[in-house]
Structure formats: structure tokens, C-alpha cells
Amino acid sequence: xxxxxxxxxxxxxxxxxxxxxxxxxxxxxxxxxxxxxxxxxxxxxxxxxxxxxxxxxxxxxxxxxxxxxxxxxxxxxxxxxxxxxxxxxxxxxxxxxxxxxxxxxxxxxxxxxxxxxxxxxxxxxxxxxxxxxxxxxxxxxxxxxxxxxxxxxxxxxxxxxxxxxxxxxxxxxxxxxxxxxxxxxxxxxxxxxxxxxxxxxxxxxxxxxxxxxxxxxxxxxxxxxxxxxxxxxxxxxxxxxxxxxxxxxxxxxxxxxxxxxxxxxxxxxxxxxxx
Ligand code: MG
Numbered sequence: 442x443x444x445x446x447x448x449x450x451x452x453x454x455x456x457x458x459x460x461x462x463x464x465x466x467x468x469x470x471x472x473x474x475x476x477x478x479x480x481x482x483x484x485x486x487x488x489x490x491x492x493x494x495x496x497x498x499x500x501x502x503x504x505x506x507x508x509x510x511x512x513x514x515x516x517x518x519x520x521x522x523x524x525x526x527x528x529x530x531x532x533x534x535x536x537x538x539x540x541x542x543x544x545x546x547x548x549x550x551x552x553x554x555x556x557x558x559x560x561x562x563x564x565x566x567x568x569x570x571x572x573x574x575x576x577x578x579x580x581x582x583x584x585x586x587x588x589x590x591x592x593x594x595x596x597x598x599x600x601x602x603x604x605x606x607x608x609x610x611x612x613x614x615x616x617x618x619x620x621x622x623x624x625x626x627x628x629x630x631x632x633x634x635x636x637x638x639x640x641x642x643x644x645x646x647x648x649x650x651x652x653x654x655x656x657x658x659x660x661x662x663x664x665x666x667x668x669x670x671x672x673x674x675x676x677x678x679x680x681x682x683x684x685x686x687x688x689x690x691x692x693x694x695x696x697x698x699x700x701x702x703x704x705x706x707x708x709x710x711x712x713x714x715x716x
Contacts, residue, residue: 447619447627448645454688454715456546457621457647461684461695463495463541464548469698471511471537477556481513481524488539497543500624507668512538514669519653519661519678520615521668532558534568536680540624547624549649550696551682568677571656574606575679578652582632583685583701584708586650587692592639596631599652610659615670617651620684644689651682688715
């Protein structure tokens with residue numbers, strides 16, 4: 442069977458910028474709308490509107506059986522939560538995942554936020570710390586990609602960052618992925634150290650890095666809706682993601698509005714736009 446190379450050409454990398462930008466804009470709109478009383482379905486509709494305005498379509502809706510633009514996973518739900526009409530509540534830990542396809546190319550990204558709850562400051566603080574650790578793990582992984590010779594250095598760096606941050610768990614059964622003509626492509630991008638080195642990190646590699654971090658045990662189950670991945674012990678979970686391109690001049694975070702400049706700055710890395 443013919444298999445397309447995992448490495449994109451310079452022209453293909455340029456073509457992926459629009460999908461990344463549409464994904465970033467859709468998630469920015471979802472982030473702007475998250476508030477106590479708002480509903481996941483409202484975020485979902487707004488994100489779809491942004492993607493369509495930019496000439497794209499939701500790539501999550503291209504997944505067989507999935508009808509939404511976003512996944513919205515609250516508290517102990519890790520990923521793949523189906524947007525519903527239950528309003529967000531104070532203190533909710535919300536992970537929002539979404540993606541756009543533009544001109545046949547894909548973007549995929551996610552963020553996690555914690556809503557204010559003045560009556561439960563301890564809960565809010567521990568959830569914000571989980572979100573911070575997860576975000577830090579993502580940027581550590583992106584920074585590792587910028588310097589890596591082989592892809593699995595990313596997972597090793599993520600694992601090290603999470604372990605240095607406290608008693609957190611990394612899901613083993615769900616990992617990042619290559620991205621391009623399809624949202625999910627080879628190669629897998631582990632969030633932990635594995636024995637294999639993985640493919641060479643060189644110009645043309647585009648991957649979605651997406652640590653899924655839990656405050657308790659790493660076992661999960663899928664809810665009766667057939668989609669939502671939830672921690673078995675009911676502990677909190679967070680998920681963040683970016684689609685990142687390696688090109689001739691450096692790395693560029695396709696799904697970050699600043700290309701990853703702010704997130705990579707603490708690592709001494711400056712993302713370079715794809716020329
Ligand atoms: Mg993904």
C-alpha cells in the first residue's frame with residue numbers, strides 16, 4: 442500500500458497555516474465565551490461560526506458519528522466530552538478541544554481553564570495548579586521538539602516536566618499525533634518516555650502534541666455516551682494541545698496566534714514564521 446511520507450513539503454507547510462489560524466481563532470472565541478451560566482453548546486456554535494467565516498469546516502464533524510465542532514470536558518472528564526446544554530458552574534475545570542480543516546489541511550488544539558468559585562478557593566487553586574502543570578508540560582514538549590533529533594524526546598521531556606511538578610499522572614492510552622491532510626496521522630506523539638526513538642525530527646514534520654494530565658490515578662473509562670473519557674477514580678483532568686510545524690528555519694506553533702512566542706520564551710526559543 443502506498444503511504445504518504447510523514448514529512449510535508451515547504452509548500453504544504455505554508456498551506457497548513459490557514460487551518461492552524463482558523464483553529465486558533467475558534468478556540469479563542471470559545472475561551473472568550475466560557476463563563477458561569479454559559480453552555481458548552483453555545484461555545485460549540487460560536488467556534489463553528491468562526492471556522493466557517495474563515496472558509497473552513499469543523500474537522501471534528503468529519504469523525505464518524507461525531508456531530509460537534511468542539512469537545513468540552515469538565516472536571517473528571519479528560520477528553521472527548523460532547524458539548525451539552527448544562528451551564529458551566531463556579532469552579533468548573535473545563536478543557537476545550539477543537540479543530541478546523543481549511544483547503545484540505547487540518548489544525549487541532551485544546552486549552553484548559555478553571556472558572557472562579559469564591560466559596561471553594563482550595564478546589565479552584567488545586568485545579569488551576571493542574572491546568573498550569575498541563576500547560577507547562579505542553580510547552581516543555583514543544584520546546585523539546587524544537588531541539589530534538591528524534592520525536593520521542595518530546596514524550597520524555599513531557600514526562601520529566603510532569604513528574605517534577607508533583608503527584609500527577611499522565612494518561613497512557615491517549616497520545617498526540619501527526620497532522621496534515623487528515624487530523625490524525627502517523628506518527629504517534631507520546632506524552633511519556635518510550636523505548637523507541639521515533640522518527641527523525643526534521644523539516645516537514647507536523648505534530649499535534651497533547652498532554653492529558655490527571656490529579657489522581659491514570660485509569661479511565663468511556664461514559665455511556667460512547668465518547669467521553671473520564672477518570673475512573675473521579676479525579677480532575679486537564680488537556681491542552683497545539684499543532685506544531687518543524688520547518689527549515691525553526692518551529693512554528695500553527696495553532697497559537699503568536700506562533701508560540703510567549704509559551705516558548707521561558708525556554709529561550711523563538712518561533713520562526715513559515716516563509
Ligand atoms: Mg489531537
